[in-house]
Amino acid sequence: xxxxxxxxxxxxxxxxxxxxxxxxxxxxxxxxxxxxxxxxxxxxxxxxxxxxxxxxxxxxxxxxxxxxxxxxxxxxxxxxxxxxxxxxxxxxxxxxxxxxxxxxxxxxxxxxxxxxxxxxxxxxxxxxxxxxxxxxxxxxxxxxxxxxxxxxxxxxxxxxxxxxxxxxxxxxxxxxxxxxxxxxxxxxxxxxxxxxxxxxxxxxxxxxxxxxxxxxxxxxxxxxxxxxxxxxxxxxxxxxxxxxxxxxxxxxxxxxxxxxxxxxxxxxxxxxxxxxxxxxxxxxxxxxxxxxxxxxxxxxxx
Amino acid sequence: xxxxxxxxxxxxxxxxxxxxxxxxxxxxxxxxxxxxxxxxxxxxxxxxxxxxxxxxxxxxxxxxxxxxxxxxxxxxxxxxxxxxxxxxxxxxxxxxxxxxxxxxxxxxxxxxxxxxxxxxxxxxxxxxxxxxxxxxxxxxxxxxxxxxxxx
Ligand SMILES: [Zn+2]
Numbered sequence: 001x002x003x004x005x006x007x008x009x010x011x012x013x014x015x016x017x018x019x020x021x022x023x024x025x026x027x028x029x030x031x032x033x034x035x036x037x038x039x040x041x042x043x044x045x046x047x048x049x050x051x052x053x054x055x056x057x058x059x060x061x062x063x064x065x066x067x068x069x070x071x072x073x074x075x076x077x078x079x080x081x082x083x084x085x086x087x088x089x090x091x092x093x094x095x096x097x098x099x100x101x102x103x104x105x106x107x108x109x110x111x112x113x114x115x116x117x118x119x120x121x122x123x124x125x126x127x128x129x130x131x132x133x134x135x136x137x138x139x140x141x142x143x144x145x146x147x148x149x150x151x152x153x154x155x156x157x158x159x160x161x162x163x164x165x166x167x168x169x170x171x172x173x174x175x176x177x178x179x180x181x182x183x184x185x186x187x188x189x190x191x192x193x194x195x196x197x198x199x200x201x202x203x204x205x206x207x208x209x210x211x212x213x214x215x216x217x218x219x220x221x222x223x224x225x226x227x228x229x230x231x232x233x234x235x236x237x238x239x240x241x242x243x244x245x246x247x248x249x250x251x252x253x254x255x256x257x258x259x260x261x262x263x264x265x266x267x268x269x270x271x272x273x274x275x276x277x278x279x280x281x282x283x284x285x286x287x288x289x290x291x292x293x294x295x296x297x298x299x300x301x302x
Numbered sequence: 303x304x305x306x307x308x309x310x311x312x313x314x315x316x317x318x319x320x321x322x323x324x325x326x327x328x329x330x331x332x333x334x335x336x337x338x339x340x341x342x343x344x345x346x347x348x349x350x351x352x353x354x355x356x357x358x359x360x361x362x363x364x365x366x367x368x369x370x371x372x373x374x375x376x377x378x379x380x381x382x383x384x385x386x387x388x389x390x391x392x393x394x395x396x397x398x399x400x401x402x403x404x405x406x407x408x409x410x411x412x413x414x415x416x417x418x419x420x421x422x423x424x425x426x427x428x429x430x431x432x433x434x435x436x437x438x439x440x441x442x443x444x445x446x447x448x449x450x451x452x453x
Contacts, residue, residue: 008442085422104416105441106440107416110417110420
């Protein structure tokens with residue numbers, strides 16, 4: 001994977017995902033390995049995302065790399081009117097790898113085409129956020145022991161949720177059964193369902209969380225945002241159907257785990273946090289190992 | 303030459319774009335920027351066609367189209383036939399097909415796409431040979447006929 005870009009989840013194949021995940025396991029056991037000493041990671045956040053930035057920078061630090069960059073576009077030369085292409089070409093002179101987040105869709109692909117060093121996409125608008133998907137896969141594998149033959153429920157805004165779309169696409173490699181729970185107006189788009197159909201996998205659709213929750217190994221919840229509804233009454237009617245409360249969990253599988261890309265608002269009640277199924281905070285922790293793994297593979301250090 | 307074909311008279315050298323569906327004639331004229339072309343141009347519309355019911359036709363004297371222009375015609379008028387004429391003879395005749403990829407013709411409809419904010423060549427993959435479904439190489443969104451705009 002040396003010198004490869006990671007822009008979209010489709011840029012890596014199944015074997016490559018597995019390689020990233022197994023190296024991430026190694027980093028979990030032994031997180032501080034200063035194998036990137038002397039390397040410079042450019043961390044270019046054209047829009048702020050504290051959680052993702054800290055996770056990448058923590059990963060780079062544990063590898064012994066130095067970090068240059070900016071945390072929002074106000075402190076970059078973009079605020080002086082410099083084009084993205086010019087910024088990227090310049091940053092390549094100072095760094096060995098670029099991690100970038102940008103509000104415009106397709107920006108990371110464009111950057112990778114002009115960059116002379118590899119680019120990792122840390123989110124380009126509503127388009128792709130592949131490292132989030134990799135840490136989701138890692139969390140599934142770690143809690144279930146395997147990625148194969150998993151029953152997964154995807155709950156919430158399945159229409160606009162970019163993390164859901166990437167996760168569906170990636171999980172289609174592993175004979176997954178999908179349980180799709182969403183308000184009717186926020187169903188999984190046909191362009192994403194296409195991946196499930198191409199692999200002849202099974203999926204079920206529900207509008208209520210309780211109809212799926214007892215059947216699954218993984219419950220992946222995303223937020224349903226009020227802004228997504230044209231009619232506020234529609235929102236009021238469905239807003240509780242995708243909210244998880246401990247009272248719904250009486251008959252869930254013991255090994256079931258609840259994932260959430262965070263930050264959450266009200267879609268998981270705090271009374272769920274103390275259940276053995278709650279996994280969303282460990283999930284965020286896993287992001288650091290996965291990013292250590294990716295950076296070291298792309299820099300050719302492992 | 304039969305009387306029928308003389309409805310729009312013949313040209314000596316140049317290109318005939320035949321079998322345009324009548325409703326697309328003015329769009330073809332627009333995307334090829336024929337308003338500003340000083341060559342002799344003949345066109346007819348609502349002509350009888352066994353293939354299409356009614357059709358439109360454009361004949362342009364002394365003009366042969368470049369690949370990118372032909373791709374533009376294919377997007378607007380996929381039913382069209384292109385005929386190259388030299389000394390009143392047909393030297394080449396072909397049906398238009400959507401290419402697999404198009405570059406620098408169409409604008410991505412997504413206002414949040416990087417290509418609408420930076421100077422960069424627009425690139426699309428043609429997902430369906432029979433209808434306009436163009437996937438942006440950058441933002442991956444699909445531009446369809448309803449959202450189609452030319453650069
Ligand atoms: Zn685009």
